[in-house]
Amino acid sequence: MIKYDLHCHSTASDGILSPTEVVLRAHEKGVNVLALTDHDTVAGVPEARKHAEALGIQLINGVELSTLWEGHSIHIVGLGFDLSHEKMTALLAEQANLRDSRAQEIGAKLAKAGVANAYEEAKKLAGEGEVTRAHYARHLVQIGKVANDGQAFKRYLGQGKSAYVKPQWVDIPSAIKIIHAAGGVAVLAHPLRYTMTTKWVRKLAENFKAWGGDAMEISGCGQSRDQYQLLVKLAEEHQLAGSMGSDFHFPCAWVELGKLAPLPAHIPLVLEIKNDLV
Structure with missing residues (x-):
């Protein structure tokens, strides 16, 4: 049986492992088809592809786009697109600018809250990747302001908190x-x-669906049976294909590459609706 994971992250955005390390771990976990879907960037895909090919893993071009809908930040995963397409390149450049502006504003708000040089420290944690709220959370843990990432969002970074900055993403x-x-x-x-x-x-x-969406993630990590069944029902109601993704960011007990339930037989896998992906 083919093992898929079509949603995971590396140090190109807010993951802990490099693209190479993600691919190596995916191979260790028996994943056959992998999509690296970093937030608003495809910078890690070429590195991942080189190692995936060497290990016999089919790597699907991927990205997780940040969007806005009804005041909510919603994530849309793109799969199987041309990395060098002009419109995609322009969108990712614009998203990167928006992300950095937001990151700097978060840093300024943290400074007012008594956390100096937060942007610079978060940028160090991000390395060559883009600064996200996850990097701020890790920094706040490191300096002892909070005990864990969850507390960082509850006290500083979450909506309505002192360092929250409303995003300005694409629709x-x-x-x-x-x-x-x-x-x-x-x-x-x-x-x-x-x-x-x-x-x-x-x-x-x-x-x-009305806007032309193709699929929705049905199989993920840490789901209850009721949640899985609800997502299956929603896919049926709106005639959407299904996808499988761990949303892996770092090694932990409850989220793992490829640790996903199969889709129901009557729900087509998203890759099957695009002929050149399978």
Whole structure:
């Protein structure tokens, strides 16, 4: 049986492992088809591809785009697109600018809250990747301001907290159009992980399909059976293909590359709706 993982992260965004290390771990865990989907960047894909090919892993070009919908930050995974497509390149450059501006503003707010040089320290943690709130959370843990990343968001970085900065991302229809223009497929990432009711999740899925979305993530790590069944039902209702992704960021007990339940037989895998991906 082929083992898929179509959503994971590396040091190119907010992951802990380098693209090479992600691929090596995926191989160790028996993954056959992998997509590296860093936040708003494809910088890690060439490195990952080199090592994936050597290990016999099929690597799918991927990215996780940050978008805005009804005041919520929603993630759309793009798969199988041309990395050098003009519209995608322009979007990622714009998203990078927005991300850095937001990161600097977060740093300024943390300085007012008594945490000096936070942007510079977060940038060190990010290395060559883009600075995210996850890097700020790690820094706050390192300097003893909080005990863990969760507390960092509850006390400083979460919505309504002292260092929160409202994002200014692309809208979902534009993200879908650009993914399609670049030859890829658009996937609604982890639909049940947003802070909204089931009624709003249904509305999100309905809008996503109406705007041309192709699939939604059904199989993820740490799901209950009821959550899995709800996602299957939503995919059926809106005639969306299914995807499988761990959303792996770092080694831990509850999120692991390839540790995913198979899709139901009647739900097509997102890769099957694009002939050149399988």
